[in-house]
Amino acid sequence: MTKVAKQIVVQKKEGLHARPAALFVQIANKFDAKITVKRDADEVNGKSIMGILMLGAEKGSVIIIEAEGKDAQQAIKELEKIVESE
Amino acid sequence: MTMIILKGIAAAPGITVGPAYKVGKEEYVVPMESIQPADIPLQIQVFEEALIKTRREIIELQKRISVDMGQEEAQIFDAHLLVLEDRMLIEEVISRLKKEQVNVAYIFQEVLKKYISVFSKIEDEYLKERISDVNDVGKRILRNLLGRERKSLKDLQEKVVVVAHDLSPSDTAAMYKRSVCAFVTDIGGKTSHTAIIAKSLEIPAVVGAETVTAKTQSGDILIVDGNTGTVIINPDEETLDSYLQEEQKFKGVSEKFWAVKDMPARTMDGVSVEISGNIEFPDEVPSVKLHGGQGIGLYRTEFFYMNRKDLPTEEEHFQAYKFVAEQMNPHPVVIRTLDLGGDKFLSQFDIPKDMQPFLGWRAIRFCLARPDIFKLQLRAILRASVFGKLKLMYPMISGVEELRQANAILGDCREELNREGIAFDKDIEVGVMIEVPSAAITADLLAKESDFFSIGTNDLIQYALAVDRTNEKVAYLYEPAHPAVLRMIGNIIEAAHANEIRVGMCGEMASDPIFALILLGMGLDEFSMPSLAIPQMKYLIRSVSAADARNTAREALSLSTAKEVELFVRDRINDILK
Structure with missing residues (x-):
C-alpha cells in the first residue's frame, strides 16, 4: 500500500475554509485512498467537510496531507493544488 | 400544580x-432511550434510511431550485449534501451508537450539537453561515429519523390542545x-x-x-x-x-341559529342575499352544506402547494375541483387562484424572503410571472367547470392591466382546451378579488371587465390602514369599521351595481355579526364565511329588514371613527342575537 505525506503551507487567502474546503473534500472523495489532514496536534479525515472546517486552517498555516492507498500519489497531487493556489 | x-x-x-x-418550530428534543445490543443493526439501518431519504429530498429540492432560481442558488445545497455525506459525522454516530447503546436519534442530536458548538466558537463569517447549513441538514435528518419513531398527532388517543x-x-x-x-x-x-x-x-x-x-x-x-x-x-x-x-x-x-340554517337568507322585507362558505380543503364541503351554505364563496387553493416537495399536477388540481363542483352542484363555487406569498410561502420555490411580504412578489404577481404554474391551475379549473357551477377569481389584482394579463393567459388555456377537444364551461364567470386599495378605488373600471367582485377584507383593511395585522404592537389599528374601510366597501359595491355585477365578501368581516347590518344596507349580495358562522348570519339576516339596514348603513357612514361605528351597531346586533 502506498503511503504519501506532504507538508504544505496554506496559500488561499480565505484559508482552508469556505469554498476551498468544500472543493478539497469533493476532490478527496474521488479517491480510494484514505486521506488524513493534520495541523499541529489535530488530525482529521480529509474526506469530511466537518473535519476540514474544524481544522480551522488559515492562510499561512502549515498542514500535512497524508494519503494511503493505490491512488495516494495522484490524490496528493490534486489536493496540493487546491491548498497551494491562491 | x-x-x-x-x-x-x-x-x-x-x-x-x-x-x-x-x-x-422544528425544535425537536429527542429523549434518550436505552436499546439492546441486538437492536444496534436495526438502529444503524434506521439511520442509513434517514440519510438516504434526506439525500433524496435535498437532491429534489436542488433540482427544482436550479430550474426556478438558477444554478447559483442551487449550489447552496452542495454544502448540504457534503454535510449529509460527511464521513466523520456518520462514523461518529455509528461508533457512539455501538458504545453507548441508546437510540440513534438521540446520538445524532448530540453529535450535531457538538459540531454546532465547535463551529460557533470559530471566528469566521463563512463558518457561521455553515452552521445554518449543518442545522438545516441536521433537522432534516432528525425529522426523517423521528418519522419512524415519533408518535404523531394522529396516533393520540385523546383530543389535545395544540400549543405553539x-x-x-x-x-x-x-x-x-x-x-x-x-x-x-x-x-x-x-x-x-x-x-x-x-x-x-x-x-x-x-x-x-x-x-x-x-x-x-x-x-x-x-x-x-x-x-x-x-x-x-x-x-x-x-x-x-x-x-x-x-x-x-x-x-x-347556537341551537337557535341552527334551527334556521337551511332556510333562505332573506330579510323580513324580502331581500335575498347569498350566504356561502369558505373552504381550503375538499373535505370541508360537507361542513358547508351541513351549516346551510348556499355555495362556496371562497375556495382557497394554496394548500395544494404546501407540505410537499414537488408541484401539484394539473390532474391533482382537476380531481379536487371536480369533486367540489360535483358536491356543491347546482350551487356555485368560487375558486381563488393561487394566492401565495405574504404569510404563506411556497415550500417548492424557496422564494427569497421579502422585507415586506404583503407588498411583495405574491398571488397574481407570482402567477403572471410564472404562467407555466398558473396555466396548470387554470386548465384544471376550466376542465372541472363542466361538473358543476365553478367561478374563477384572481387574488390581489391591483388594476385593469393585471386583470387583462391574467385573462390573456386564461384565453390561451381556453384555446388549448378547444384544440385538444376538451370540454369546459364556456360561460364560466371570471371575477376579481378586491383587496388592494387601488382596485377598490378603480372598481368602476374593473367592473366593466369582470363578471363579479369579491371583497377580501383582511388584506384590504391592512393595506388601506397601513397596518401589519401580524404585528401585535399595531394590531389594534386594524379596524374593519374604520370610515375609510366602510367608504371603500361602499364605493366597490356601488361601482359593481352600476355595471350590473354582483359583489360578495369573503374576508373575516363578512362573518362578523357586528357588520352584517351595515354591509347588508350597503347592498352586499353575498356573504362568504367559515361554515361555522353561517347559521348565525342567516338568523341575523332573517331577523332584520333591508330598509332598516340601509338606514343603519347611511348613519354608520356618517360617523367619524371606528369606535363610534361599532358603538352605534353593537347594541342593535346584540339585541337581535339575544
Whole structure:
C-alpha cells in the first residue's frame, strides 16, 4: 500500500475554509485512498467537510496531507493544488 | 400544580378543556432511550434510511431550485449534501451508537450539537453561515429519523390542545382533521392563519397569549376560552366546573341559529342575499352544506402547494375541483387562484424572503410571472367547470392591466382546451378579488371587465390602514369599521351595481355579526364565511329588514371613527342575537 505525506503551507487567502474546503473534500472523495489532514496536534479525515472546517486552517498555516492507498500519489497531487493556489 | 391564567386574543369561539400538546418550530428534543445490543443493526439501518431519504429530498429540492432560481442558488445545497455525506459525522454516530447503546436519534442530536458548538466558537463569517447549513441538514435528518419513531398527532388517543409559538399554514395542514380540540399561540392576531383554521375546524382558538409556550408543558390541562381569549393552565376544580357549565351554555345559544340554517337568507322585507362558505380543503364541503351554505364563496387553493416537495399536477388540481363542483352542484363555487406569498410561502420555490411580504412578489404577481404554474391551475379549473357551477377569481389584482394579463393567459388555456377537444364551461364567470386599495378605488373600471367582485377584507383593511395585522404592537389599528374601510366597501359595491355585477365578501368581516347590518344596507349580495358562522348570519339576516339596514348603513357612514361605528351597531346586533 502506498503511503504519501506532504507538508504544505496554506496559500488561499480565505484559508482552508469556505469554498476551498468544500472543493478539497469533493476532490478527496474521488479517491480510494484514505486521506488524513493534520495541523499541529489535530488530525482529521480529509474526506469530511466537518473535519476540514474544524481544522480551522488559515492562510499561512502549515498542514500535512497524508494519503494511503493505490491512488495516494495522484490524490496528493490534486489536493496540493487546491491548498497551494491562491 | 398552580393554576395560571393568561389573557390573549379571542380568535375562534368556543370553550374546551384538554391536555396541552406543544408543537415546536422544528425544535425537536429527542429523549434518550436505552436499546439492546441486538437492536444496534436495526438502529444503524434506521439511520442509513434517514440519510438516504434526506439525500433524496435535498437532491429534489436542488433540482427544482436550479430550474426556478438558477444554478447559483442551487449550489447552496452542495454544502448540504457534503454535510449529509460527511464521513466523520456518520462514523461518529455509528461508533457512539455501538458504545453507548441508546437510540440513534438521540446520538445524532448530540453529535450535531457538538459540531454546532465547535463551529460557533470559530471566528469566521463563512463558518457561521455553515452552521445554518449543518442545522438545516441536521433537522432534516432528525425529522426523517423521528418519522419512524415519533408518535404523531394522529396516533393520540385523546383530543389535545395544540400549543405553539405560532402556527404556519403548513403546520396546521399537517394537523388537519387530527385530534385537535383547540389552538393556543404566543403571537398572532384575530385574522391570523390559526384563527381562520380554527374557525373552519369549529374549534376554539386563543392567539397572542404571549407566554403560553413558556408556561405550558405538554400534558398540562388547559381550558381554552375562545370567546374571551382566556387560557387557564392547570385549573383548580372549581374553575374547571364553572367552565364546563359555560361550555354548555355556549352550545345552547347556537341551537337557535341552527334551527334556521337551511332556510333562505332573506330579510323580513324580502331581500335575498347569498350566504356561502369558505373552504381550503375538499373535505370541508360537507361542513358547508351541513351549516346551510348556499355555495362556496371562497375556495382557497394554496394548500395544494404546501407540505410537499414537488408541484401539484394539473390532474391533482382537476380531481379536487371536480369533486367540489360535483358536491356543491347546482350551487356555485368560487375558486381563488393561487394566492401565495405574504404569510404563506411556497415550500417548492424557496422564494427569497421579502422585507415586506404583503407588498411583495405574491398571488397574481407570482402567477403572471410564472404562467407555466398558473396555466396548470387554470386548465384544471376550466376542465372541472363542466361538473358543476365553478367561478374563477384572481387574488390581489391591483388594476385593469393585471386583470387583462391574467385573462390573456386564461384565453390561451381556453384555446388549448378547444384544440385538444376538451370540454369546459364556456360561460364560466371570471371575477376579481378586491383587496388592494387601488382596485377598490378603480372598481368602476374593473367592473366593466369582470363578471363579479369579491371583497377580501383582511388584506384590504391592512393595506388601506397601513397596518401589519401580524404585528401585535399595531394590531389594534386594524379596524374593519374604520370610515375609510366602510367608504371603500361602499364605493366597490356601488361601482359593481352600476355595471350590473354582483359583489360578495369573503374576508373575516363578512362573518362578523357586528357588520352584517351595515354591509347588508350597503347592498352586499353575498356573504362568504367559515361554515361555522353561517347559521348565525342567516338568523341575523332573517331577523332584520333591508330598509332598516340601509338606514343603519347611511348613519354608520356618517360617523367619524371606528369606535363610534361599532358603538352605534353593537347594541342593535346584540339585541337581535339575544
